[in-house]
Amino acid sequence: MTARNLIARATCLILSAAPAAVTAADRDRIEDSDYSKTVTIVFSGDSSTVTNGAGVTISYGANTASIAISSAMEGVQYVLSGTSANGYVQITSTYASKVTLNGVNLTSSTGPALSMISAARNFVVTANGSTNSLTDGSTYTRSGSGTLYTSGPMILSGKGSLSVAGVKSHAIYGGSYIRCMGGDVKVSSAVKDAIHSKTLFRMDQGSLDLTATGDGIDGDSGAIQVNGGSINIRSLVDDTKAMGCEGLITINGGNLNLTVNGVQSKGISGKSDIAINGGTLACNLAGAVYLETVTDVTTYVDPSYCTGVKCDGNLTVGGGSVTITHTGLAGKGISADGNVAINGGTVDVFTSGARSASFTNSLGATDTASADCIDADGTLTISSGTVIARSTGIGGDCLSSDLALTVGGGNLTLTTDGASGDCLATNSTLAVNGGTLALTVKGGQGKGFKSTGVMTVGGGSSTFTMSGGVVQENVTASTYNPVYCTAMKSDSTIAITAGNITMTHSGIAGKGISADGNLTISGGTLNLTNNGANSATFTNSSNATDMASADCIKADGTLSITGGSITATSTGGGADAISGDGVVTIGTAGITATPLITASVSGARVLVSGSDYMNAKALKADGNLTMNGGTYKGTTTTNGSEAMESKATLTINGGIVEINSYDDGINAATKIAITGGLIYSYASNNDGIDSNGTFAISGGTIISSGASAPEEGFDCDQNNFAVTGGTLIGTGGATSTPTTASSTQRTVLYKGTGTANTILHITSASGTNLVYKIPRTYAAGGGGPGGGGTTPMTMLISNAGLVSGTTYSIISGATVTGGTEFHGYYTGATVTGGTTLKTFNPTAIVTTVQ
DSSP: OHHHHHHHHHHHHHHSOOOSOOOHHHHTOGGGSOOOEEEEEEEETTEEEEEESSOOEEEESSSTTEEEEEEOSSSEEEEEEEEESSOEEEEEESSOEEEEEEEEEEEOSSSOSEEEEOSSOEEEEEOTTOEEEEEOOSSOOSSOSEEEEESSOEEEEESSEEEEEESSSEEEEESSEEEEEEEEEEEEEESSOSEEESSEEEEEEEEEEEEESSOSEEOTTSEEEEOSSEEEEEEOSTTOEEEEESSOEEEOSSEEEEEEOSTTOEEEEESSOEEEOSSEEEEEEOOOOEEEEEESSSEEEEEEOOEEEEESSOEEEOSSEEEEEEOSTTOEEEEESSOEEEOSSEEEEEEOOOOOOOEEOTTSOEEOOOOOSEEESSOEEEOSSEEEEEEOSTTOOSEEESSOEEEOSSEEEEEEOSTTOEEEEESSOEEEEEEEEEEEEOSTTOEEEEESSOEEEEEEEEEEEEOOOOEEEESSSSOEEEEOOEEEEESSOEEEEEEEEEEEEOSTTOEEEEESSOEEEEEEEEEEEEOOOOOOOEEOTTSOEEOOOOEEEEESSOEEEEEEEEEEEEOSTTOOSEEESSOEEEOOTTOOSSOEEEEEEOOOOEEEETTEEEOOBSEEESSOEEEOSSEEEEEEOSTTOBSEEESSEEEEOSSEEEEEESSOSEEESSEEEEOSOEEEEEESSSOSEEESSEEEEEEEEEEEEOOSTTOBSEEOTTSOEEEEEEEEEEEESBOOOOOTTTOOSOEEEEEEOOOTTOEEEEEETTEEEEEEEOOSOOOOOOOBTTBOTTOSEEEEEEOTTOOTTOOEEEEESOEEESSEEETTEEESOEEEOOEEEEEEOOOSSEEEEO
């Protein structure tokens, strides 16, 4: 009966159609192979019972539990069961072999407990529901490099469990590749690696629970691929890795849980590239950095980090979930010698380790090692996925790169708690073109975005929550250089073309957006609020007494704002909303809708030394300031604060300006020139528009309201004041008088009473010349430059409609209906009623009416 069945089976196999192609992966499935010949071995102490149903050659060692098998036939399976504390099985075959572990507990005293010596496949199957254990000997007298050893490929499968201990060597060793396709395998201890595979380790199904003195899984010069199953590894020894190889590491699925406590040890370490496409990876690390002394031409320290995922090549995350928690000294979450690209999945890294002691690095500079979340020696690119990173140690960065750092998409939540910690940092260019970014910076002199090279923002939504303060770094023993906690800081230039940027800053002397070079804003929406106080005084590098303040936008070079919507608010002492050390340019000729700039300051002026104060400015340029278009709204509320200031020449060629200021609304050191635009400047306690040099107005509509005498609507300290065009309305306790020799358009100076909200109507027989609502009540007081005397109000009026030989009436208390109003100036309105105060005929370039 048995013979007939075997013949029938053989006939069936002969007649079956062969598949078109059989791949190596298919051949690894035990179900796809036929093992019709069986050898059973039952161990009992130092002896065994062997049923040789295959006719293989069997020999014994010191006892009958020490079994060596030689086979030259195909399709042989071996079933092992029983217990021996002094036995082993060694199978040598020219064909693939299958070993089924069916409740075997085997300890060898001379080498591997189970070794399969074959270049063909070596299948190790744990029988359904069985519990098995293998332990090697403390000395090896037979060939092999592990408790479970194969010279060729090893395929683990089944639905039972296997416990392996490596007393002398590796626990599991594959001379070719190792593939896990089922079963529960536990390595309780191994003197060397828990699993060592020469060419490939592949995990598809089953579970691994590994503890070793060496590595958890070592793929040697080959690759590692995880497609499924569960891997739990504890790496507790210095300078080891939970998983690593010299080839490609690919994680497509499965659940990996890695615990790493050794100094300079690694969770996953690849000498080539690493790709994470799926699955779940959780790394818990506590190992510290190792500061290795290197003696070359010079002696220096090369830090070797304990790292969650370390890649000598390029690292890509395209899917799955990566969670890394690191508490070790200067620990790293993810580190690549090449590039890092995150294109999907979720990456969550938390490092809380302190920074190392200082050392001399390879460049001869004093350095420290810090705990960073993700670091690339090459480029770092994020295009999709979710990235969560937090570093609490001093100098710890969330995401950093030596080369370009680019964010094109994804959701990023980044937090640094330690001093000098940055959320995004690069020694090259930084570009944010998309994505949603939430950045929190708590440490002194920390940064949200930090680049050594050019920084560009072309899209995305970035929210900065800043609370770190300024740090005074020693230049010499007695001089200091302030290093600021800044939302966006470039050592080069910054260009913002699109995107949404929101910032709140509460740190002492914190900065919003700061460029050592030029800063250009041509688009985007910026909402910046800086509530930080000013610093204490210090001696700067020029040996002058100085003070640091909390500004929203600061350019050390030129500042150009030609588009976008900007709201900048600073509340700290002496703090500016928007400032540039060089030339500042606003808008484009002919365009008023963009940029839309709203700048406000409310911080008090701060005494620096002697009579030198640091005053808050809404918009300030140390160089020339030119406005060509757009809309600017400036507000200041404290003494010394001005809404638009240039330390050189201030020019307005177009756009809309609306200012409410405590001190001068518009101020320039050398000259103010206005050729166009719609301008309103109201100063509650000083001049509406003040030039400390000359004044030249050739166009535009300018409404300027200064305070009571001696303050003025238009003030140029009796310097040349040329009016050659435009519409001018200035009110104050006094005014500067246009220079007759330089002016071609007539001006009227009306000196009389001024009561808030009273309509003044200037008209002639030919019709209305001007309709204006007085913005405030003027009380009598002393005069200022250009006139005023005890007259409560001096009003300067100039427009092209004032012509010689025409009699005009000044009517007070008129009623206005319809038309268009711009801060009290009406055009196209219907005017009725009122009382005539004065009449005049502007026969001269400047006519005074009082």
